[in-house]
Amino acid sequence: xxxxxxxxxLRHRAEMPLLTLCIVLTVAIWSLxxxxxxxxxxxPAEWTxxxxxxxxxxxxxxxxxxxxxxxxxxxxxxxxxxxxxxxxYELYVRIAKDMGFGSGKGAMSNIxxxxxxxxxxxxxxxxxxxxxxxxYVCINSDLLEIAYSHNDLSGIGFVLAHELGHIKCGxxxxxxxxxxxxxxxxxxxxxxxxxxxxxxxxxxxxxxxxGKESMMVLIAGKHLYKQVDMEEYFRTVHNHKGxxxxxxxxxxxxxxxxxxxMEAIKETAEKGWDVHGKxx
Numbered sequence: 586x587x588x589x590x591x592x593x594x595l596r597h598r599a600e601m602p603l604l605t606l607c608i609v610l611t612v613a614i615w616s617l618x619x620x621x622x623x624x625x626x627x628x629p630a631e632w633t634x635x636x637x638x639x640x641x642x643x644x645x646x647x648x649x650x651x652x653x654x655x656x657x658x659x660x661x662x663x664x665x666x667x668x669x670x671x672x673x674y675e676l677y678v679r680i681a682k683d684m685g686f687g688s689g690k691g692a693m694s695n696i697x698x699x700x701x702x703x704x705x706x707x708x709x710x711x712x713x714x715x716x717x718x719x720x721y722v723c724i725n726s727d728l729l730e731i732a733y734s735h736n737d738l739s740g741i742g743f744v745l746a747h748e749l750g751h752i753k754c755g756x757x758x759x760x761x762x763x764x765x766x767x768x769x770x771x772x773x774x775x776x777x778x779x780x781x782x783x784x785x786x787x788x789x790x791x792x793x794x795x796g797k798e799s800m801m802v803l804i805a806g807k808h809l810y811k812q813v814d815m816e817e818y819f820r821t822v823h824n825h826k827g828x829x830x831x832x833x834x835x836x837x838x839x840x841x842x843x844x845x846x847m848e849a850i851k852e853t854a855e856k857g858w859d860v861h862g863k864x865x
Contacts, residue, residue: 590791592754597783598861603773607764610771647759651714658723662700673729674699676738677722680746680792684753692752697721699745701729708803710744712751714759720752731799731807740799743789750788756781776864778839783862786846790853797850804843819851832865 665674681687681696697712697720704725712722724744732741751757768774790797801818802810822844825831835842841849841862849862 594858595750595754595784595788595791597780597787599776599864600780600784603768603777603780604761604764607767607771607773607777611764611767614767644759644763647762651759654713655721658702659700659721662702662723665699665701670701670729672738673732673741676742677745680742681749683792684746684749684788686749686753692720692755692758695719697749697752699724701726704728708807710748712748712757714757720757722748722752724748727807731802735807735811737796737799737811739793739796740802741796742793743796743799746791746793747785747789749792750785751781753788754781754784756785775837775839779835779841779864782840783849783864786841786849786862787853790850791858794854797854800846800850804847818847822848835863835865 663669665677667674677699678696685693686696687694700721700723702723702725704727706727707725708727708731710722710724710728712720714720722745724741728741728744732738755761765774765777768777798815799810801813801815804810805813825844831842831844835845840846845863849860853860
């Protein structure tokens with residue numbers, strides 16, 4: 586595959602319209618508040634400090650949150666390196682370089698650090714920021730256990746590409762995070778997050794397609810996922826015909842439900858890159 590796929594092409598088609606709507610509404614409300622305060626109720630001099638503080642406070646809180654979350658994570662984590670779980674780290678570095686990390690600007694200027702934490706049975710991973718232009722990825726130990734016990738490094742590669750996609754596509758940036766309160770206020774918070782998750786699923790499929798079917802671990806569990814007959818699984822999924830309740834459950838979820846994610850992976854393999862997962 587052409588490794589120079591642009592971020593624009595990687596994005597799910599619903600992501601930017603939803604984000605733009607939330608940013609426009611956020612700016613509009615802030616502008617209205619400023620107008621009411623400065624023009625209608627007081628002289629600018631009286632409100633200079635409160636306005637500056639109010640505008641800066643969300644960014645200060647975000648920077649604090651980034652740092653607090655980072656240190657809360659790393660002090661109870663193991664950092665993966667070329668000497669610590671080297672097989673996984675080598676795979677991670679290869680995928681990161683394919684995605685352009687280490688040769689770009691800003692968040693793309695370096696390869697994000699990779700950490701492992703105790704998952705206590707939870708199959709999860711996340712990406713976040715530790716500095717303005719530096720991100721990191723954290724993966725639960727249960728996912729690494731699968732990689733080693735089932736000899737399934739390709740599956741872990743899909744997860745790693747998914748998380749790196751959040752950083753590559755700007756999902757962990759401070760300005761984007763500020764748009765989420767408005768999204769929640771108008772009932773689109775889950776939808777915006779879900780669109781972002783669709784985007785990084787597309788990143789994972791593009792950069793680590795060999796691990797796509799290992800996503801079944803999120804549905805069937807780490808002990809039985811390899812025993813699932815995929816053809817029969819999709820036959821039974823299609824029997825549900827995607828009715829109202831499926832659409833409602835998908836709308837209320839910040840990640841597309843398992844049916845939808847596996848369906849999109851299958852359709853992408855069959856129909857090509859232009860497949861975008863269903864938002865409902």
